[in-house]
Amino acid sequence: MAPADPADPANPVAPAGPPIRVLLVDDQPLVRAGLRVLMADSPDLLVVGEAGTGTDAVRLARDLRPHVVVMDVRMPGMDGIEATRLVTAGPGAPRVLVLTTFDDDEYVYGALRSGASGFLVKDMALDDILAALRVVAAGDALIAPAVTRRLIEEFAARPEPGTAPAPRRPLTGVTAREREVLTLVGRGLSNGEIAVRLHISAATAKAHVARLLSKLDARDRVQLVVLAYETGLVP
Structure with a gap:
């Protein structure tokens, strides 16, 4: 039997080694409690802390060194977008999964620009939430769910607020096969x-995919998807 693909969000197999350290960030205690209960029965997941504000999230991410931060976007004071930018800055930073709802598109565009590696929808099934955490902790990015594909497609087509649309960037230094792979990554396909x-x-x-990440200086798979749109490989 072929080995499980850790970059496939449907893959339920947890990575080997110590538990995945998770920081939960949401201004609603009930949401945090629900997520904590969902993860309690998974020995490969360990909730190391909780935060109700973006400011606390940045501090706890520094102090507790989680592997993954589950980040709400709508919070008083510092929102999840700015907190994501600060949490993901610098080497060895944790990955961030944005916790969103279907009407949070504008926030999610900001999260993409701030370094988020994927998205959780608040009404997702338990298995999908756990799979998302494992995928991102393994160093990949969550792009398979339909909501994420839609958001990335719309994000890639939008200029930064207040700016003119940017010209398509050239794609250089990649082989014909790598162009094919990048196109399929841009369409949301798993490995x-x-x-x-x-x-x-x-x-x-x-x-x-690993060579594309290196050649194109992309942080993760989400950035490869955006590049596929920016270079015109995916219309």
Whole structure:
């Protein structure tokens, strides 16, 4: 049987090693409590702290060194967008999963620009939430859920507020095969799905994605998706 693909958000297999350290950030205690209960039965997930404000999130992310921060966007004072920017700054920073609802699009565009690695919708199924945490903790980005694909597509088509649309950036230094892989990443396919589409192994697909991340100086898969749109590979 082929090994599980850790970049596939549907993959329920947890990474080996110590538990994934999670910081929960939401101004509603009931939401934090619900997420904590959801993770309590998963030995590979450990909630190391909770915060109700962006300011506290930044401080606890520094003090507790979580692997993943689940970040709400609408909070009093410092919102989740600014907190995400501060939390993800610098080497060794934790990954951030934005906690959103379907009417939070404008906030999510800001989160993408601030370094978020993916999104959780507040009414997602338990298995999807746990899978998202594992995917992001493994160093990938969550792009498979339909809501995330839609948000990234719209984000990539939008200029920064108050600016003119940017010209398409050239794509240089990549092979023809890597262009194919980047196009499929931009369409939201996982490594496993790319492998099937291109008739290659999942390991080869993963290697192509890793080379693209390095060549294009992209932080994670979300940035590759945006690049696919900015370079015109995905209309």
